[in-house]
Amino acid sequence: MTPHAPIALPADVRSRLKALRLLPRRARGAHGIGQHASRSRGAGLEFAQYRAYEPGDELRQIDWKLYARSDRFFVRESERESPITSWVLIDATASAAQRDRARPPWSRLDQACATAACLVELALQQGDRFGVIAVNGLGVQLVPAGSGARQRDRVHLLLRQLQAQGGWPAVDTLRPVWERVQAGDLLVALGDGFDEAGIVLLERLAAARREVLQIQLLSADERDFPFTDGHRFRDPETGEELLGDGRVIRADYLARFGQAQHALQARLHASGIAHAVGYMDQPLDAPLRLLFGPGSGA
Numbered sequence: 678m679t680p681h682a683p684i685a686l687p688a689d690v691r692s693r694l695k696a697l698r699l700l701p702r703r704a705r706g707a708h709g710i711g712q713h714a715s716r717s718r719g720a721g722l723e724f725a726q727y728r729a730y731e732p733g734d735e736l737r738q739i740d741w742k743l744y745a746r747s748d749r750f751f752v753r754e755s756e757r758e759s760p761i762t763s764w765v766l767i768d769a770t771a772s773a774a775q776r777d778r779a780r781p782p783w784s785r786l787d788q789a790c791a792t793a794a795c796l797v798e799l800a801l802q803q804g805d806r807f808g809v810i811a812v813n814g815l816g817v818q819l820v821p822a823g824s825g826a827r828q829r830d831r832v833h834l835l836l837r838q839l840q841a842q843g844g845w846p847a848v849d850t851l852r853p854v855w856e857r858v859q860a861g862d863l864l865v866a867l868g869d870g871f872d873e874a875g876i877v878l879l880e881r882l883a884a885a886r887r888e889v890l891q892i893q894l895l896s897a898d899e900r901d902f903p904f905t906d907g908h909r910f911r912d913p914e915t916g917e918e919l920l921g922d923g924r925v926i927r928a929d930y931l932a933r934f935g936q937a938q939h940a941l942q943a944r945l946h947a948s949g950i951a952h953a954v955g956y957m958d959q960p961l962d963a964p965l966r967l968l969f970g971p972g973s974g975a
Contacts, residue, residue: 684791686795686798687961690960690961697966697970699803699863701861727753764808765797765807765808766810766868767810769812771813771913772912773813774786788961790839792961792964793836795962801826804824806823808822812845813841813842820832854878854882864888865890867894879891880944883950884948890951892953905924951968
């Protein structure tokens with residue numbers, strides 16, 4: 678993604694987003710119902726209004742009695758309990774520049790920005806407040822929480838300008854995260870999950886009563902390790918290099934990768950952080966459906 682390229686979501690992804698609900702666990706029933714009702718419309722408790730059916734809407738929301746009278750499909754929208762502001766935290770360190778051999782023009786940062794755009798659409802369609810925070814070697818860049826279409830434009834401007842560079846910033850530079858993300862807010866972190874400092878930040882946010890979810894964005898190469906010949910593997914953040922024969926080290930790599938993934942999931946679960954993995958060769962909304970789709974446990 679070039680710095681000023683538009684973030685266009687595929688039509689099929691945009692359609693499927695209509696069935697998702699960006700809700701904290703307490704609004705899903707895990708901790709009871711929220712104390713403050715928002716003005717957003719969704720699959721909530723109290724009827725609010727009708728609107729025309731659109732592709733992607735859930736069939737259970739159609740008012741069939743009204744259809745019988747009018748011969749047109751209408752969807753019932755309801756007032757929804759949602760006392761939160763949603764944030765997207767993007768890891769834009771140098772490792773976000775990684776690309777898949779099967780899809781060379783597309784980087785992990787492209788995947789993160791497009792996923793962030795999906796999350797913005799979810800917040801926008803619900804009438805919620807949302808903001809975005811990006812971290813890299815330059816420190817913290819953010820768009821303060823707001824709502825509406827103009828807020829989406831501000832977020833997209835930041836996303837278009839992001840570049841992957843440097844390592845995870847020092848702890849003292851992360852103060853804007855603590856100043857902006859308030860107790861009770863929902864934060865969705867996007868990144869490879871390999872930075873220890875980044876995971877520690879999520880754990881501390883969760884311990885401080887922020888609702889934290891992590892979407893781990895991985896390449897198909899990381900998942901499958903398709904290398905069969907001599908290859909030079911380079912850490913983009915440290916510059917450290919490893920020379921190896923893909924055939925020889927593949928089995929050991931996959932075993933170690935699986936162990937690392939299991940350890941990460943267990944660690945996040947212990948902190949109450951919901952976790953999903955999104956691969957760069959899968960649809961953008963695949964991890965979002967796991968976290969926010971009907972019947973999900975996020």
